[in-house]
């Protein structure tokens with residue numbers, strides 16, 4: 001069901017990053033702030049889709065807890081009590097901030113912008 005699965009997940013508190021080593025050898029490091037900004041819960045997705053995103057205090061970017069959800073996702077619990085975000089493996093892999101994945105996402109977006117809908 002999920003394309004990607006992690007071999008190892010660890011939280012590096014001194015560096016404030018979540019580190020995932022994937023079974024295909026890819027390595028991802030997600031700064032806490034970035035993860036909170038990409039929270040996949042319905043409320044945050046709605047906030048981001050509007051042009052007036054909620055103002056988050058620093059405490060919102062403190063990772064207070066991390067819990068596995070079945071074997072397909074992680075539930076991240078933030079310092080301001082926000083705990084609705086269920087980050088599944090494919091989503092995490094999709095938002096990987098490494099240069100390689102960022103370039104791939106930008107190429108995809110550019111392609112979509114260049115050919116909206118059907119090609120004629």
Ligand SMILES: [Zn+2]
Pocket residue numbers: 039040041042043044045082084085
């Ligand atoms: Zn959220």
Ligand SMILES: [Zn+2]
Pocket residue numbers: 026027028096097098099100101102
């Ligand atoms: Zn990557």
